[in-house]
Amino acid sequence: AQSVSQHNHHVILSEAASLELGCNYSYGGTVNLFWYVQYPGQHLQLLLKYFSGDPLVKGIKGFEAEFIKSKFSFNLRKPSVQWSDTAEYFCAVNARDDKIIFGKGTRLHILP
Amino acid sequence: DAGVIQSPRHEVTEMGQEVTLRCKPISGHNSLFWYRQTMMRGLELLIYFNNNVPIDDSGMPEDRFSAKMPNASFSTLKIQPSEPRDSAVYFCASRIAGGTYNEQFFGPGTRLTVL
Numbered sequence: 001a002q003s004v005s006q007h008n009h010h011v012i013l014s015e016a017a018s019l020e021l022g023c024n025y026s027y028g029g030t031v032n033l034f035w036y037v038q039y040p041g042q043h044l045q046l047l048l049k050y051f052s053g054d055p056l057v058k059g060i061k062g063f064e065a066e067f068i069k070s071k072f073s074f075n076l077r078k079p080s081v082q083w084s085d086t087a088e089y090f091c092a093v094n095a096r097d098d099k100i101i102f103g104k105g106t107r108l109h110i111l112p
Numbered sequence: 113d114a115g116v117i118q119s120p121r122h123e124v125t126e127m128g129q130e131v132t133l134r135c136k137p138i139s140g141h142n143s144l145f146w147y148r149q150t151m152m153r154g155l156e157l158l159i160y161f162n163n164n165v166p167i168d169d170s171g172m173p174e175d176r177f178s179a180k181m182p183n184a185s186f187s188t189l190k191i192q193p194s195e196p197r198d199s200a201v202y203f204c205a206s207r208i209a210g211g212t213y214n215e216q217f218f219g220p221g222t223r224l225t226v227l
Contacts, residue, residue, distance in 0.1 A: 043220050
């Protein structure tokens, strides 16, 4: 069965710090990978996705993620975070059927 | 495009009452998902439909919960009778089925409080 593991439940950073949120999935075949963001009090929105081609994917608001097949990983990165990046981040995988499997989420808190 | 529409946005009810949550997916999307989000349990998939047919309802907590999709543009999630532990934000999402690269689009959610 597909599963997604997010290593950090809660991350606290200061503004301008670099960010990396870990995500590992379990599935041996072809996968499509997503990162969603949920700002306080709002719904989930797509940040970026990978389905083929360049394993380094660039998303909105300066975020990027790198798909490393050998490590079953899809870590999210941003070189310099802002206070407005405070949110919960969800990694997700879709390998077959129409069900996207979401991780438990990582709460990111940016100190001004 | 109006996106996924959910109603009501907020619902406060008393224990034992019936609650009905509504969702209108994005036009042209043929997969619809119901999620529940709480602080303790995170984001849980309750049920999803393809072409109006329930495909996987293994996440529905118990018989008090039921979901229907009578047509391609409308779905309901019903809780009867409601209990305080059902308090959560309920999200509906839709996507185009058949392509695993297609992302899900989420609605604004219904915040349910059961007193």
